[in-house]
Structures are given as structure tokens and as C-alpha cells.
Amino acid sequence: MTMPEAIDAVRQAFVGLAAEEFDLPPRQAFSDSRSLVMAVHHRPTKSTAVKVISVEVERDPVITGTVVYSHPDGQFVADAVPLTTLRTGAVVGVATDLLADEHASHLALLGAGAQAADQVRAVHAVRPLKKLVVFNRNAKKAEALLESLRDELPGTVMDTAANADEAVEDADVVCCATASTMPLFRCESLKERVHVNAIGSYRPVMRELPQELxxxxxxxVVDQVEAALSEAGEIIRAVQSGVLRLESLVELGAALGNPPLREGRTVFKSVGVAVQDWAVARLKA
Structure with a gap:
């Protein structure tokens, strides 16, 4: 399937989530979030997706696991790795299309791991890129990522950055895809009009974004408030410290139904929810 197809599927899934079409229990985490179980049931189609994954930050690939999609006519089993990178990219595509300036064309990507390529593909699908800058602590991985994307992004200027602040300073869109436990950049390094996506942190001790942002x-915007308040380290810290009001958080499904203004700095924080897995798996059913 293509990234635009995945983006459309995930967009409709979040609209359905806002319309209360899904039974979505909280994600189950074991062994300090090294083992995760995610399940969702879509009542209109009587279909269910369940994903079981193992997460080891020092391993390559970081994620291993299985997705089972079942519906009244049968079921299938899929490798969780490509499905997870695709659905995570797709939700960033949905958020970027909703929140980024319509003329955005310069992406800064922080992180060059397994999620990185689909982050680029997703942003490019909704905001064709003229420039891509990547920062990774291992510069060779950043260079290898750019080389792997050259044929997909003809005409796009590509470069690596020496640090995260340098990477984001002129970007229209920023994507954070790391396992960091500290903010990746200073808020003052960003342009006044920029959209920032953060998909790396999924545990309370992790964070990629500065509180000032x-x-x-x-x-x-968050994928789901309940999930963000239990798993997104930067959201948890910001709410607990009082710099971010809980009632100001907007769920993606609600934002799709009532789009916010595209102005100033906008943020999308995702920890990933099972409706994304369901949406992409359903395309293969």
C-alpha cells in the first residue's frame, strides 16, 4: 500500500474514534514498557486488531512483533515492524496536513532509526519537500538514511546537521523520532511559524520536546488524551508543572472535525494508539 492510502485510512480512523465507533482499551505495558499489547474493536465492521510487540532500544530493529486482524470473514497475521512504521508515519501525515502551513516544504528530521524513513514519506505526501535536513547522533546513520531516500525525493535538497538546534532553525516542519529522555532542541531555535511532530517518546521518563514549546x-494536539497522560513524558511533565493546561489538549479526531488555526507554533504528540494499526491492517484485509 502507498503512504497516501495509509494516511487516508488513518485519518478516517481518527474521525471514527471521535465518533465513538471503537472500543479502545488502554495499552498494556509490561517489563518497563519493553513488551506492549494494543487492541481495538471497530463496532460497525465487527473487526478487531491486536498487536503484540517487543521494544529494545539498543536492538536493530528496535521493534519486533505481530499484528492479528480479525473480521467476520476471517483473519490474517502480519509482521508488526513495517505496519508500525507505516501507521506511525501515516498519523504524522494526517497531523502535518492539518496543522502545517500549506506552503511548508522544509523538513527537519531528528532521528534516523527505523521510524525515520516513513516520517519523511508521510510529510512529503502532504507537503512536497524542497529541503530535508537530518540530525542523528550517529552521523553515518543520517547520511545512510538520506542516501536511501534520494530516488524517492528527486529535486529535494538533502543535508545533515551537526546538532538538533542547527537542524530545526529554518524548518517549516520538524519530526522527532528518537528515544531521548531530554528535550532535543531549544524552543528559541524554531521559527515563529513551524509545525512540530513528536512520535519517539512512549514512556513517562522519555521526552523530546522542550516545555517552553x-x-x-x-x-x-495528541492522538488520545488518556494515552498521552499515561505515556507521553513531555505532556505529563508540562501538565504537572502547570505550563500546559489539561483542558487545552486537543485530540486528533476532534481537531479533524474542527480544524484549529494554522498559525504560530503547532505541536502534534503521538504515543500511538491501536486504531492506527487497525486502519492500516484493514487496507490489507
Missing amino acids: LATAGVV
Whole structure:
């Protein structure tokens, strides 16, 4: 399937989530979030997706696991790795299309791991890229990522950055895809009009975004408030410290139904929810 197909499927799934079409229990985490179980049931189609994954940050690939999609006519089993990178990219595509300036064309990508390529593909699908800058602590991985994407992005200027602040300073869109436990960049390094996606942190001890960004952003969108408050380290810290009001968080499904203004700095924070897995798996059913 193509990235635009996945983006459309995930967009409709979040609209359905806002319309209460899904039974979506909280994600189950074991062994300090090294083992995760995610399940969802779509009542209109009587279909269910269940994903079981193992996460080891020092391993390559970081994620291993299986997705089972079942519906009244049967079921299938899929490798969780490509499905997870695709559905995570797709939700970033949905958020970027919703929140980024319509003329955005310069992407800064922080992180060059397994999720990185689909982050680029997703942003490019909704905001064709003229420039891509990548920062990774291992510069060779950043260079290898760019080389792997050259044929897909003809005409796009590509470069690596020496640090995260340098990478983001002129970007229209920023994507964070790391396992960091500390903010990756300073808020003042960003342009006044920029959209920032963060998909790397999924545990309370992890965070990629500076609190100042969350405190001053025009809108902070999350995939699901309940999930963000239990798993997204930067959201948890910002709410607990009082720099981000809980009631100001907007769920993606609600934002799709009532789009916020595209102005100033906007943020999308995702920890990943099972409706994304369901949406992409359903395309293969």
C-alpha cells in the first residue's frame, strides 16, 4: 500500500474514534514498557486488531512483533515492524496536513532509526519537500538514511546537521523520532511559524520536546488524551508543572472535525494508539 492510502485510512480512523465507533482499551505495558499489547474493536465492521510487540532500544530493529486482524470473514497475521512504521508515519501525515502551513516544504528530521524513513514519506505526501535536513547522533546513520531516500525525493535538497538546534532553525516542519529522555532542541531555535511532530517518546521518563514549546504553542494536539497522560513524558511533565493546561489538549479526531488555526507554533504528540494499526491492517484485509 502507498503512504497516501495509509494516511487516508488513518485519518478516517481518527474521525471514527471521535465518533465513538471503537472500543479502545488502554495499552498494556509490561517489563518497563519493553513488551506492549494494543487492541481495538471497530463496532460497525465487527473487526478487531491486536498487536503484540517487543521494544529494545539498543536492538536493530528496535521493534519486533505481530499484528492479528480479525473480521467476520476471517483473519490474517502480519509482521508488526513495517505496519508500525507505516501507521506511525501515516498519523504524522494526517497531523502535518492539518496543522502545517500549506506552503511548508522544509523538513527537519531528528532521528534516523527505523521510524525515520516513513516520517519523511508521510510529510512529503502532504507537503512536497524542497529541503530535508537530518540530525542523528550517529552521523553515518543520517547520511545512510538520506542516501536511501534520494530516488524517492528527486529535486529535494538533502543535508545533515551537526546538532538538533542547527537542524530545526529554518524548518517549516520538524519530526522527532528518537528515544531521548531530554528535550532535543531549544524552543528559541524554531521559527515563529513551524509545525512540530513528536512520535519517539512512549514512556513517562522519555521526552523530546522542550516545555517552553508546549507552554507557548498555539495548539497542542495528541492522538488520545488518556494515552498521552499515561505515556507521553513531555505532556505529563508540562501538565504537572502547570505550563500546559489539561483542558487545552486537543485530540486528533476532534481537531479533524474542527480544524484549529494554522498559525504560530503547532505541536502534534503521538504515543500511538491501536486504531492506527487497525486502519492500516484493514487496507490489507
